[in-house]
Structure formats: C-alpha cells, structure tokens
Amino acid sequence: MRTMQVxxxxxAGLFIDDGSLAVALLxxxxxxxxxxxxxxxxxxxxxxxxxxLGCVAILWANVxxxxxxxxxxx
Numbered sequence: 673m674r675t676m677q678v679x680x681x682x683x684a685g686l687f688i689d690d691g692s693l694a695v696a697l698l699x700x701x702x703x704x705x706x707x708x709x710x711x712x713x714x715x716x717x718x719x720x721x722x723x724x725l726g727c728v729a730i731l732w733a734n735v736x737x738x739x740x741x742x743x744x745x746x
Contacts, residue, residue, distance in 0.1 A: 690734060690738070692734065693730065693731070693734045696730045696734070697727060697730055700723070700726045700727060700730060701723065701727075703726075704719055704722055704723045704726065707719065707722075
C-alpha cells in the first residue's frame with residue numbers, strides 16, 4: 673500500500689509541483705476567458721497572445737522565485 677501512495681504522490685508531483693504556479697495559471701486563464709465572454713468582439717489576435725504571454729510571464733516569475741529560494745538555501 674505504501675508503494676502505491678508513493679507512486680501516486682510522484683505522479684501528482686509531475687503535474688502539480690508548485691501549487692502557486694497552478695493557481696496563478698488557472699486564475700490567468702479565468703481572467704482571459706472572462707474577458708472573451710464579456711467582450712465577445714475581442715479578436716482572437718488579442719486574446720490568444722494575451723493568454724500565451726501571461727502564461728509565459730507567470731512561469732518566468734515562478735522559475736525566478738524558485739531559483740532565488742534554491743540559491744538562498746545553499
């Protein structure tokens with residue numbers, strides 16, 4: 673049973689390594705999705721890049737924070 677718990681924990685860690693990253697991405701997707709619903713005339717040439725660039729910015733900030741924490745721990 674312990675082995676199964678370890679396997680499931682590692683599998684979940686593949687997708688949710690950092691909870692704050694997952695939450696930030698979900699919030700950003702909801703914001704952009706809400707903007708598309710509220711402003712249906714918003715072209716995909718605006719909403720698509722906004723979604724992609726926002727996700728990249730969130731990832732960049734998360735990686736930077738993780739690097740600072742790792743450097744401080746050494």
